[in-house]
Amino acid sequence: MIWNKSAECDNRDDRKVQQLYSLKKLVRHVYETIPFYKKKFDEAGVTPDDIKTLADISKLPFTTKDELRDTYPYGLLACDKKDIVEIHTSSGTTGTPVLAAYTKNDMDMWAEVMARCLCMAGATPEDVVQNGYGYGMFTGGLGVHYGSHKLGCHTIPVSSGNTRRQLMMMRDFKSTILTCTPSYSLYMAEAAKEMGIDFKDLSLKSGIFGAEPWSDNMRKEIEEKLNLQAYDIYGLTEIVGPGVSNECEAHNGLHVNEDHFFPEIIDPKTGEVLPEGEKGELVFTTITREGTPIIRYRTRDITWLWHDDCPCGRTTVKMHRLLGRTDDMLILRGVNVFPSQIENVLMRIEETEPHYQIVVDRGDTHLDEVELHVEVEPSFFSDETRNLEKIKEKIAAEIKQELGIAVIIKLVEPKSIARSEGKAKRVVDKRTL
Amino acid sequence: MKVKQISVFLENKNGRLSEVTRILAEGEISLRAMTIADTADFGILRIIAEQPDKCLELLQQNNFTARVTEVIGVRLDDRPGALHDVMQVFEDNKVNIEYLYSTLMLMDDKVVIMFKVEDIDHGLDIIKKNGMEAITAF
Structure with missing residues (x-):
């Protein structure tokens, strides 16, 4: 089922006309109402009148995450505050959050694109959607929720965690669609085994998995263990939340809802727009947003875009599953973490010099397990184990407070962390995705 | 000492x-x-x-x-109860022991027990005052 045939299967030229119309309107609006954008456009020597074709978008300056933080909370609001009906903030942990504000129209648009994504994964109004994404400020839970309502599904807002209850509901309410992070789905599979629940006896047909990097191998494992078809979904708070793009039944790329989110691929070094099919950094302009629209947002995600005659009938541009990041950001249990944050914590604790390594693995539980290896320096080495244990506890507590995730601290011998060109390798990601 | x-x-x-x-x-x-x-x-x-x-x-x-x-090495007679004598003295004089262990050999038919105490000067002082012997070195 295709939720919105006229939008998703539109003739590409007609869509371009709509995109250009929306882009022009947005550029003029932000130029006239948001001092931040006016200043940036003026500095770049570009005015709304310079946008005559879609390609002219390359004349506009980029927006970065740092700029979103600098303008927090309401610096990039493009409407009256009274017209905002809901806000969300990013799951980022670098201190200042990033705000996404939605007008009533934005909420309708979000539900619309999310309904499209659910349909791409085979959902119909007959389905029972068990939404295992976290509810609250995180966009994952509520985004899927609104889409599921829009589509008219029987919606179970179970949120994340409480695995036994998840499995009981899955069994009792005969859930047909599961939405959660891919690693959590595998965790559920293990828990089900312990509870004596066989997924073959459940009713799941599809799973929509996102907010975390995963791979084809992991897809196979999930499909086998949970006895369903797994679909990749992509989204980010800065753009809308979940609903930016989703895989269809062809499982060959994610259809981007490009009538709302105009994608580009750029060379992350030069900022130049790359031709279709080339790999680079994904950039989005939210051409229809009213609350917090964003011009040429650098996602730091690496992928490529292409068009093909998809057997599903949709004509929207496709993006490949994410291939990596342009920065060293790690996604740990759905939380964005930069190694520099860990370094800051270690530097704050005076006993330690920051010779460290972050080792990420998925153990038997299939959830991200994070070990932080810290080299023992003479400045805090003691002849008593309890003093060293105390330091371990202190580091763990500070990191928990800073990042909101539990890490296992392991003290290691000096110079035992492999160094390349004198610089220690900060991240070892053993997760087999 | x-x-x-x-x-x-x-x-x-x-x-x-x-x-x-x-x-x-x-x-x-x-x-x-x-x-x-x-x-x-x-x-x-x-x-x-x-x-x-x-x-x-x-x-x-x-x-x-x-x-x-820095730790204290106390020389003890090789007989039952010798260790307890030191422990008793330490306890009576509030010498807090953080850990202790024995050495690998006898010295002149005596055993040496190594003590890590909270306040080493106080510990040594107590050993001396109680007529016990702390080794200076091996």
């Missing part, structure tokens, strides 16, 4: 302890006592050597985190 103990940080990994003993053997260090305090993922090796300064230097040169801690 204070004895230098060398403490070394060791990861719980195969071969780390033998790496230490290899370095000490090659440096011709004579060991007098050795003990390990261990936790799930690391251990602290404590060494009493005849040449503590050289021992420390060798270990540091080989990238081990090592440091000197």
